[in-house]
Amino acid sequence: MTTFLGTPGVGNLRGDEPFPAAARTALADSQLRRNIGHATHTIRAKRLNAIRECDDWEQLRAAGSALKQDVMARLPELLEQLEDNVTQRGGVVHWARDGDEANRIVADLIRATGSDEVVKVKSMATQEIGLNEYLEAQGIAAFETDLAELIVQLGHDKPSHILVPAIHRNRAEIREIFTREMPDAGELTDDPRVLAMAARAHLRRKFLTAKVAVSGANFGIAETGTLAVVESEGNGRMCLTLPQTLITVMGIEKVVPTFADLEVFMQLLPRSSTAERMNPYTSMWTGVHPGDGPQEFHLVLLDNGRTRVLADEVGRAALHCIRCSACLNVCPVYERTGGHAYGSVYPGPIGAILSPQLTGTTGHDDPNATLPFASSLCGACFEACPVRIDIPTILVHLRAQQVDQERGTLRGVLFSGQDLAMKAAGWAMSGAGRFSLAEKALAAGRLIAGRDHRISALPWPASKWTASRDIPEPPAETFRQWWNRTHERDRR
């Protein structure tokens, strides 16, 4: 069974090995690569169709981006306003500095109801803080109700995608998990509809009898104290409507100024995430509605590193993320490694800039310090991002921070292969004779290329490069040799 090792205090934001090592394991799993490749390619084409329908898509993205910048600039007043309005409408607001504190608050609130189980709506914030594991240790059973979360929970697995945590599983694997873990489900096929029906039957009783639900929130509206949850299956509505007590854990960056601002986000989010004009269900509630839904409502506002991200003028844009996962679906790195290689509950391009900033990094060997390098900087993520987070720029910014940290240290001097390589290249390229000599030496590379005309293993220090990439075989003739040969007559 794989579980997050986690980090004390902050939860599931850091893996236990650096990205290159984790990626190597993932790349060797051809089933995983097939599953993720298939799913990401399906959604890419659909997303393009969904946004092509909006001739004001770029204007919506610009508005979404500006709205989030405004939120960050006015975060203290907006949070206080949200707290005020939730409280006035019968809710109770709690604040948590880190994951541990949030977990304790939620567990205490559940215990106070006398219940020892909760139903859960899919929520990145509670994944992030490892709430399920904490509750289990406290003797409280947490039932995930989102289909993909259920697949992950029943498979004793960990999530690998923000929107579809079980994206690394195909239908046959899901059928196997359900057959093993749901003895009452009877004979199952691997038809997605049959599997969805099995989940419905499995959770129906739970929904109708649950006393306490735990959710996240997509948006919290400062102006009114309204919370919003965007979902598809109706499991969210079940959790937000039927239990007596509702506990919502929300990252502080999820606040938006006004109700009208949702006119932007409710266009950007569904089309970017599931590539639909609108997701099947969105629920909005404000405190307690007498006679309708939970009569006890708690909102837990979570920091857990967000203020650390906010302090970085460039990096803070990572907090604009609305968790649509479009950047994962278009990323050539994510497509090949899947989400587990990133170690954190936030994988893919957004994870590569969010996780290291949320946790801070302790040095070269910190797995999160390797994440900003897990990118080819192709820019597909920026182009797909509905709130225009310039992920490549933040990746480069974080890389620079990492290199600066190491400059002047023993490691920086001895092991910075990059520095050495650049200096050597600079020397070789600055003289015609030296360059010509280097070209001749390169041609020797043909001797070690394989039958596929690629070089896949070189001795140290070049092994650092070939460990994860092939080098194409050098051409038999350099440009200058070709020129001399074909233009010999002109020279005479």
Added chain:
Amino acid sequence: MTGPTPRARAAVLGQVRAALASAPPRAVQVPRDYHHEPLTGAGDVERFAETVSEYRARVHRIDADAIAPTVLSLVGPQATVVVPADLPNEWIAGLTTVPDEPALGVEQLDRADAVLTGCALGIAATGTIVLDAGRGQGRRALTLVPDHHICVVRVDQIVDTVPQAFAELTPTRPLTFISGPSATSDIELQRVEGVHGPRTLDVLIVATLPTGRSRMFLAKH
């Protein structure tokens, strides 16, 4: 039980202020040049019918006096239909209904064959119906637990765009946006209809009532 934590509150807000003070952000003006014109004239009923049906909800275009017979044809004569207590009488003539007054238990809702409600508005661009617990809609559980939801949308309740919908809604009411029947994309990112919410959604698009009440009046009550 833990009460709200004043120390944590002060600490988090203090950290937020310190973070902003260390690198003060520039003030931003939010550009609003996306489509957010108010609706002029009638909403696009054709487009609404099309976008709703593309979610594999069933769409029926009918006259106001055909609501009850249409519902009967959809659920059959033996069916019990849950209704909000304030549903117009002419919508339920000839049906076996169970009004939600006093409030029905979840088991009763689970046993019902269908639920019939009105709505606050419909959005043509996205095929969305919004419920706000207003007249003829009842509390949220009514449209959630029964496996078949029949929703009446009058043509004068249809707006064209998402911004037009937000302009008409009242945020402090419990709001449910419904776009097609319950669905999931969790298996290989392929959409499958029918999970925990009602697996069948019938949308009755009804020609405008002769009384000519304005949409604003009905949405805001």
